[in-house]
Amino acid sequence: MADFPLAINLQGDYGYKVVIVDDSNTIEEVIGTSVDQIVSVLVAPFPEGTILRARVHGANKPLNNSLRIADANFIQMEALEIYVEE
């Protein structure tokens, strides 16, 4: 277990933030941590039932929610977008 900094831009926010997660965290947990830190601070709460996904910046496909950071082959400060699934 080790701290792992990620660059995160949550949908609606004006820019990227550096969010520290644990490398044992899953993508779903990363989304949760980011929501905790940014929603109601810079982004209004999402409507109930909203599904958020994460993807590497510029990628088309979302990351698997169960993927662990340690297994994701990320470089420290990897840039992830967290967005509302349509």
Place this chain on the structure above:
Amino acid sequence: MALLKMEEWYDLARETNWTPSYVSEDELYPEPMSNNYDIPLETWETFDEPYKVTYRDYVKAQRDKDVGAYSVKAALARSDFFKNASPHWKALLALHFSAVCWAEFHSASSFARMTRFSRSPGMRNMATFGTLDEIRHGQIQIYFAYEFLKHDAVFDWCHKSSKTENWIIISVRHALDDIAHTRDATSAAIMLNMGLELAFTNLQFVALSADAAKCGDHTFATMLQSIQSDEARHAQVGEPVVRIMVENGKKKEAQQLVEIAFWRIWKQFSALSGIGMDYYTPLEHRENSLKEFMEEWVIGQFGRTVEALGLDLPWYWDILKQDISNFHHANQIGVYVYRATEWWRPIASTSPAEREWLEEKYPGWNETYGKCWDVISQNIRNGDYEKTVPVAPPLICNMCGLEVTGVAGDKWRAVNHHVDIGNRRYHFCSEPCKWIFELEPSRYKGHKSIIDRLFDGTIGPEPDDFYNYMGQSPAERGTDGYEYQWVDGYDEVDDDQSLRATG
């Protein structure tokens, strides 16, 4: 004895050059200090400045300017202008003086290098005036700012800021080190004079001077005018240098120097002038927006100058046209929410009336950046002040040192560019910032942003470690300039709406 007329001796004097005999030309002008771009000395000697001035005339003109500026200052020193100025204007003055005073000394250093190492005697002559100008600009602004120190300790940072590792100062210093401090005399003439002075000083000195006069701050207005009249003269050192390079097969090199410098300085002015014009200028005195000034003076006038000199418009011109509507709005949110990391008292400047102005000048502002301000203002109205400060720090661009931002709200667009070297990821806020880095990675890769320093252990883990590193005691951490009272306007709007609803 009758004096010769200037036109009878000026050209002879300015064209008189050394013919080195005890040292070689390379020893007299070592390349790291004086790149000749493989253009022979006799060609550099054709440098012909468009604005000609003698030392006698220069001294007289400068003396008259100083007398004018200091007289206005003395006359107004007894007034209570500063005490009665709004937090908007106080924030603007603090930002301007603490970012610009010492930057003038960077320019003095750069001009001094041109004075010694320029190949052309005419250029050395003009650069001598430029050096004196910049020393004067540094001194007059620090002196004028000193007047405010008795009213507000924030102005200590006009002198102190350059010696700190505050994140904003790191950003400004990195840009100026790159274009002014660490370039040879020829390159610096193009980068400083064309990329900074000719392109951008109108924004901060002419536009701001007009705003200052409208606000009744005649001391500041007079001082800015006095400075800009120098800038307009000495900025012209760069134009003949570009012309010589273009005419001698070095257009590509000149083009690249302009493109690097222009983008680096645009990012600085986007934050400084952008926030100053669109947020810190009191609403009742605002006329044109940053976007409008940029379109007329930079995209228009500077663009035409670039083409008239035989260069092309920078490759990123279309990116710039988008950036003038976005970057500073995003950065204003960051400057406000991370206000404790700044030494002045930032203001939100997003009351209902101010939002109307922003929406008029930047259609779509309310559904983009305004969405973040909806959340911030609601938290303040609810008394949730802690929620107005994000736990997560911002990602900082490894070139410009400002936040990596995109478009917020309903038209959300994440923007990020990166380069990996070894195990380190370098993030950039824009394609041009990344392009500059990739031109010369060895020049830039060792620089660390404040966030890099936070995570590599340079800065300790405790919150106070961060502020101590940036030179900010508890009393020097920014707080809301209006103590949150700006949200009262929202209550009035709500009351009006509820009255209308109930008839």
